[in-house]
Amino acid sequence: MEIKKVDEGKFVVPIGPQHPALKEPGHFEFTVDGEIVMDAKVRLGFVHRGIEKMAEQRTYTRDLYLMERVCGICSHVHGTAFTLGVEKLAGVTAPPRAQAIRVIIAELERIHSHLLWLGVAAHEGGFDTLFMYSWRDRETVMDLLELLSGNRVHYSANVLGGVKFDINPVQTDQIRRGVDYLEERTQFYQKVVTTDNTFLGRTRGVGYMSREQAELQGAVGPTARASGVTRDVRVDAPYSFYPQTPVQIVLDDGGDLTARFIVRIKELFEAYRLVRLLLDNLPEGELATRMPRRIPAGEVISRVEAPRGELMYFIRSNGTDMPERVKIRTPSLCNWGTITSTAVGLKLADMPMLLAGIDPCFSCNDRMIRVRRAGEPGVMTWDQIKAGKGGWSV
Amino acid sequence: MSAAQAWLTLLVFPGGFFLLATGLLYEFIDRKLVARYQNRVGPRWFQPLADVVKLLAKEEIIPTGVEKTLFIGLPIVGLAGALTAALYVPIAGLPPAFSFRGDLIVTLYLLSLMTLCLGLSGANTVNRFSIIGATRTLTQLFSYEAPFLLALLGPALSADSWQIGQINDYAINNLWMIVTQPIGFLVALVGLMGKLELPPFDAPEAETEIVSGALTEYSGRGLALFRLGKDVELVIGLTLISALYLGGLANPLEFLLKTLCVLLVMAGLQSLFARLRIDQTVGLWWRIGALLALLQLLAITIGKVLL
Numbered sequence: 239m240e241i242k243k244v245d246e247g248k249f250v251v252p253i254g255p256q257h258p259a260l261k262e263p264g265h266f267e268f269t270v271d272g273e274i275v276m277d278a279k280v281r282l283g284f285v286h287r288g289i290e291k292m293a294e295q296r297t298y299t300r301d302l303y304l305m306e307r308v309c310g311i312c313s314h315v316h317g318t319a320f321t322l323g324v325e326k327l328a329g330v331t332a333p334p335r336a337q338a339i340r341v342i343i344a345e346l347e348r349i350h351s352h353l354l355w356l357g358v359a360a361h362e363g364g365f366d367t368l369f370m371y372s373w374r375d376r377e378t379v380m381d382l383l384e385l386l387s388g389n390r391v392h393y394s395a396n397v398l399g400g401v402k403f404d405i406n407p408v409q410t411d412q413i414r415r416g417v418d419y420l421e422e423r424t425q426f427y428q429k430v431v432t433t434d435n436t437f438l439g440r441t442r443g444v445g446y447m448s449r450e451q452a453e454l455q456g457a458v459g460p461t462a463r464a465s466g467v468t469r470d471v472r473v474d475a476p477y478s479f480y481p482q483t484p485v486q487i488v489l490d491d492g493g494d495l496t497a498r499f500i501v502r503i504k505e506l507f508e509a510y511r512l513v514r515l516l517l518d519n520l521p522e523g524e525l526a527t528r529m530p531r532r533i534p535a536g537e538v539i540s541r542v543e544a545p546r547g548e549l550m551y552f553i554r555s556n557g558t559d560m561p562e563r564v565k566i567r568t569p570s571l572c573n574w575g576t577i578t579s580t581a582v583g584l585k586l587a588d589m590p591m592l593l594a595g596i597d598p599c600f601s602c603n604d605r606m607i608r609v610r611r612a613g614e615p616g617v618m619t620w621d622q623i624k625a626g627k628g629g630w631s632v
Numbered sequence: 633m634s635a636a637q638a639w640l641t642l643l644v645f646p647g648g649f650f651l652l653a654t655g656l657l658y659e660f661i662d663r664k665l666v667a668r669y670q671n672r673v674g675p676r677w678f679q680p681l682a683d684v685v686k687l688l689a690k691e692e693i694i695p696t697g698v699e700k701t702l703f704i705g706l707p708i709v710g711l712a713g714a715l716t717a718a719l720y721v722p723i724a725g726l727p728p729a730f731s732f733r734g735d736l737i738v739t740l741y742l743l744s745l746m747t748l749c750l751g752l753s754g755a756n757t758v759n760r761f762s763i764i765g766a767t768r769t770l771t772q773l774f775s776y777e778a779p780f781l782l783a784l785l786g787p788a789l790s791a792d793s794w795q796i797g798q799i800n801d802y803a804i805n806n807l808w809m810i811v812t813q814p815i816g817f818l819v820a821l822v823g824l825m826g827k828l829e830l831p832p833f834d835a836p837e838a839e840t841e842i843v844s845g846a847l848t849e850y851s852g853r854g855l856a857l858f859r860l861g862k863d864v865e866l867v868i869g870l871t872l873i874s875a876l877y878l879g880g881l882a883n884p885l886e887f888l889l890k891t892l893c894v895l896l897v898m899a900g901l902q903s904l905f906a907r908l909r910i911d912q913t914v915g916l917w918w919r920i921g922a923l924l925a926l927l928q929l930l931a932i933t934i935g936k937v938l939l
Contacts, residue, residue, distance in 0.1 A: 437905075439909075
């Protein structure tokens with residue numbers, strides 16, 4: 239085998255698709271001069287699964303389970319976004335108790351997602367002790383979700399028109415105890431990430447993004463809020479039970495990695511408060527209403543706040559029991575631009591933490607783009623996709 | 633020393649077999665302690681040995697673009713350097729097998745040989761992770777080496793000898809030097825961690841950035857030898873620090889207790905901090921480490937003149 243001579247003077251460090259820093263496949267090319275990053279490129283699409291196309295060939299009920307599998311970490315919020323959209327199309331509103339349970343699960347999921355992120359980000363920075371500690375405590379919230387739904391990961395709380403399970407007083411007590419414990423632990427983590435000198439050495443001033451930049455790049459979620467952008471769907475356009483339990487938006491003006499840590503940790507406290515508030519004011523009533531099998535024709539956009547930021551669903555119905563089109567835009571996709579613009583000038587050692595800083599979720603943002611040439615048909619069948627034909631690229 | 637005795641010294645004790653076994657045992661203790669500090673279960677006692685056996689049984693892949701002789705030879709030279717260094721230190725609390733004036737410097741040189749081999753082996757391949765790892769390994773070598781040497785010279789100056797055996801005797805008969813030279817002890821301890829590329833000084837092999845650093849292309853035998861070399865270095869480093877700073881090593885029991893105490897502290901330090909970037913490591917050593925070690929030397933010199 240001949241070794242190909244690469245462009246002299248350019249030293250490109252490839253990270254991925256297989257790399258110990260990545261838990262999911264993605265590809266990054268960092269051009270470095272010594273340790274300084276001169277250029278960054280992102281290439282995605284390794285885990286495209288054709289979910290949107292799949293959705294067109296299944297009924298709404300089956301689609302709900304499919305949407306929960308877009309992301310393994312925030313499965314509930316995907317289900318919620320889809321359910322809310324379909325309910326809006328059908329002109330059905332879920333009962334208040336169902337709405338409240340949806341929000342409780344959503345906030346528990348946010349807690350689990352943020353604790354998971356804290357561990358991953360610490361691991362990328364070589365702080366494995368914090369990684370192990372935060373993942374140990376994350377077990378508490380996983381157990382609570384299992385207690386409610388029977389599952390640790392895909393809780394599958396939603397059905398079209400309501401929720402599947404109730405929360406009884408015994409479970410309420412257990413959730414309260416779990417949340418109390420987690421709040422105490424989170425206070426400790428807040429102290430660690432804001433006072434530990436070696437940790438601050440790796441995060442303070444790293445990956446700074448101004449408010450203007452964040453708005454220009456279209457950043458969403460905690461990444462945007464850490465740059466002082468007031469963007470939170472739960473506040474801007476409250477859905478489900480959020481109008482009755484207003485969320486206090488968590489902002490930080492730091493714009494660097496430290497700010498992203500602080501924002502996520504403060505959001506944990508906000509989530510604890512919301513869970514307690516909802517448990518205290520859980521409305522009585524039914525868990526689900528009747529839902530028509532065929533959904534009236536129409537189009538809807540459903541927006542929710544996933545742990546990583548704004549999640550958008552576009553659903554078009556043609557009056558049958560299967561959607562004509564489902565388009566998903568996940569928050570990770572919106573935040574990639576911030577990586578390539580902030581990476582330049584940083585050290586190579588900062589890259590894993592910078593990547594982790596936006597809490598990327600690869601498999602949920604991989605979508606297919608098809609470049610149509612003149613005269614080609616615009617519609618692909620599911621069989622064509624499965625066969626890998628049709629000149630498409632991901 | 634008869635031929636049979638010499639062979640015994642080289643192959644069984646303190647060189648060779650004994651050292652490798654102790655190295656694996658200490659690696660296990662280190663991994664277990666760090667795991668317990670991090671609230672994990674940690675490995676079973678034979679895990680390091682199992683790792684080595686497994687690696688030795690695996691195919692060794694020699695990648696394209698490397699100088700073959702160097703690729704095979706460097707792990708052997710590195711391990712040999714570490715094993716040779718053991719002959720001059722009071723392993724297991726017994727007097728060193730060989731001794732001459734100035735063997736402290738030779739020991740330190742032999743220990744650095746290992747790091748040098750590591751750096752060269754990374755630079756030998758065309759893998760980009762290896763090359764960055766090699767650069768970082770050598771950068772780190774240049775940053776911790778001087779303060780580490782200065783920190784070990786403190787006890788040598790006090791004992792008026794550069795012979796490890798004699799410093800050990802002096803340490804046994806006098807007040808522990810951790811009390812008289814606390815700064816030197818700290819610099820030596822942290823220096824050893826830098827030498828062994830333990831967290832937080834593991835930038836040269838930061839897995840989330842550069843996979844496995846200089847050793848990325850190594851598999852099978854070469855990797856096993858480098859890992860054994862590091863284990864041996866750990867034992868020698870612990871022995872040196874205990875002999876010089878913790879009142880010397882008079883018998884095997886003292887050796888065990890004192891080295892394990894140092895290991896306990898080292899494991900704690902490993903789990904306390906986030907990884908330092910290579911520029912932070914260099915900054916720490918030259919701005920703080922070297923300065924502190926020099927201050928310590930100055931204090932010793934003034935003390936000697938006055939008393």
